[in-house]
Every structure is written in C-alpha cells, then in structure tokens.
Amino acid sequence: MIISLLILKIILKIYKMEKILILSQLIVAISVIIVWVFRRENIIVEFEHYGISDIIRNIVGALKISLATILILGIWYNEFLILSSLGMAFLMICAQYFHIKVRNPFNKFIPSLCLLVLCLFIAAKNLAIF
DSSP: OHHHHHHHHHHHHHHHHHHHHHHHHHHHHHHHHIIIIISHHHHHHHHHHHTOOHHHHHHHHHHHHHHHHHHHHTTTOGGGHHHHHHHHHHHHHHHHHHHHHTTOOHHHHHHHHHHHHHHHHHHHHHTTOO
C-alpha cells in the first residue's frame, strides 16, 4: 500500500513537471511569434538602435520563428527540444548582450531574460539534469 502511494506520488510529480515543461515551451514560442510577427515595427526600431543590419535582423527573425515552431513541435517530438531550446537561449543571450551594449534600462532586459531562463529550463529538463 505504501509503495503504491509512493509510486502514485512520483507519477503525479512527473505529470506536473511535464505540464510545466509544455507550458514553458508554449510561453517561449508564442512570445517570440507575437513579437516577431505582430510587433515587427518595434523590432525594426530596436535593431536600428543596436546598429544591426536589416539582413542580420531578418536572419535572426527567421531563426527565432523557426525555433519557436520547433519548440511547439517539441510537445509531441521531444528529440527536437534540446537543440531548439539551446538555440533560442543563445539568441536570448545575444539580446542581453545588445541591451548591455547600448545601456538600456533594466526593464528592457526582463523579457529576453525571462525567455532565456525558460529556454534553459526546457534544455535542462530534456537533458535530464533535474
């Protein structure tokens, strides 16, 4: 009886962690898609402020939208999650670098920092670090 309860408790914990993982994937993917598709004007202004060319901006946008799509696909196909979450994390680290470079106020750092943390969580969970 006690063993059955322990197994049930472990199963529930795993189930909750899976839901948190899926929610993290959706938050990152939907956030990126909203910013790069529906708020494109803001991205254009930011990249001009950072001194980054239009070609690089378009490459970054294509990468982010592709990785966001792969994160959503990762709900059903876990083998894609490590690469897509680490790729997205790298792009968020780059965003942090450019915020520092142009000395943006801290509130400008927060969105990419939160997405960076979520991407690292997704990668760590799929690498079975915790």
